[in-house]
Amino acid sequence: MPPLDEKYDEFVKYVGSIPEAPRRRADGRMLAETAIRALADLKGCVATAAQSKDAPLLRLLPPPG
Secondary structure (H helix, E strand, C coil): CCHHHHHHHHHHHHHCCCCCCCCCCCCCHHHHHHHHHHHHHHHHHHHHHHHHHCCCCCCCCCCCC
């Protein structure tokens, strides 16, 4: 399976070929790379937890302020 960043580039190219589609912002690539890294980290956490027969615990923190 191709890495997510390659799929992102394919998607951007596809959307760019549609004239009525909204244009992406200049920081779109940076946001995509941040999301890809977060998903890779989560995948690693889940794999580590599975090896030790644990379950990852996700906690939603309240917003600051």
